[in-house]
Amino acid sequence: MLDNSLSEAGGDSRSHRQSPMGLRHDWRLDEAKVIYDLPFNELLFRAQTVHRANFDPNIVQKCQLLSIKTGGCAEDCSYCSQSSRYDTGLKASKLMALEEVLEGARAAKVNGATRYCMGAAWREPKQRDMKAVSTMVQQVKAMGLETCMTLGMLCDDDVSQLKAAGLDYYNHNVDTSERFYPEVITTRTFADRLETLGRVREAGIKVCSGGILGLGETPTDRVDMLVTLANLPEHPESVPINMLMAIEGTPLEGAAQVDAIAFVRAIALARIMMPESYVRLSAGRSEMSDELQALCFFAGANSIFCGEQLLTADNPGEDADEALFAKLGLKAETSGSPGHMD
Ligand code: SAM
Ligand code: DTB
Ligand code: SF4
Secondary structure, eight states, X not given: OOOOOBOTTSSBOOOOOSOTTOOOOOOOHHHHHHHHTSOHHHHHHHHHXXXXXXXXXXXXXXXXEEEEEOSOBSOOOTTOTTBTTSOOOOOOOOOOOHHHHHHHHHHHHHTTOSEEEEEEOOSSOOHHHHHHHHHHHHHHHHTTOEEEEEOSOOOHHXXXXXXXXXXXXXXXXXXXXXXXXXXXXXXXXXXXXXXXHHHHHHTTOEEEOOEEEXXXXXXXXXXXXXXXHHTSSXXXXXXXXXXOOOOTTSTTTTOOOOOHHHHXXXXXXXXXXXXXXXXXXXXXXXXXXXXXXXXXXXXXXXEEEESSBSSSSBOOOHHHHHHHHHHHTOEEOOSSSOSBOO
């Protein structure tokens, strides 16, 4: 039913060009909201059933992030430590040297990561930076890791260069619902984001796109964001679901914590609407209990960011994750033990 051959690095190399399982791209907000609001046990049962039809429920993919260019960003994303508009105390830095990036990649591989995600605090890359980031992609890939980049908006020329360098995935989040989006970011539009996602897909680079919960959005906004992702012409191969990490100095520093059960509901809905996608339990794990993370895995999350740091914020780190995996009987995905079913 699926072409489940893994790339060398052990990740998901399915094309998603066809819909062998009858993948849907016509979700209505009202029907998705009915699923999101199901009695919790019913929702989890359905999500776990979909999950087991597509993935080994005990295998979790590990991805490692690296900020290759930190801070000083011109955008006004109200959650972000790296926007130059907010005084978050973050020290801005220039594009990282290749050797430092490769050193991080080596360490990530030793820690069992199969994907290396490089992020830059840019509105969009400048032409002069494309050569350097393309070299990073080529050399990280040559180490046997899957490559992912998140560099902001891309033009046609950028995507061609990244594709030529061999980039596997591009991360660009829709972040929230189209309705709520202008409350969070004013310097680029929701439509701009969809345009970049379209370019990435068109170039044949796999798509990683998700969003953040806890920005002050309503439950309907959360569902709407997931419906947007599920109704893209092809489902993103990776769907990161972040819990807001409230950063001091940003407009969202005092945002109310998102309810844990509501967070699990969003993971479950993502799993049900995008059955073949890797749903990543992303930012915010350092604030989550083992029990909450376990519920997220049960609801269908099957990917995490590993290591002690995300881009600028804390992450649980190797020891904590090793203990969590041992407690839950989870195994990290490798090329020899892929998470998805044949
Ligand atoms: N500058 C690029 C961009 O915005 O596309 C790439 C990096 S940006 C930090 C990537 C994503 O990280 C954002 O779209 C957002 O979803 C997530 N993110 C950033 N700060 C966060 C925070 N404080 N809490 C949770 N997620 C966050
Ligand atoms: C995603 O959805 N989450 C990651 C990755 N894609 C680039 C980033 C999380 C950032 C958390 C805040 C920080 O480290 O600054
Ligand atoms: Fe810049 Fe990305 Fe942060 Fe927005 S999320 S301020 S674009 S680094």
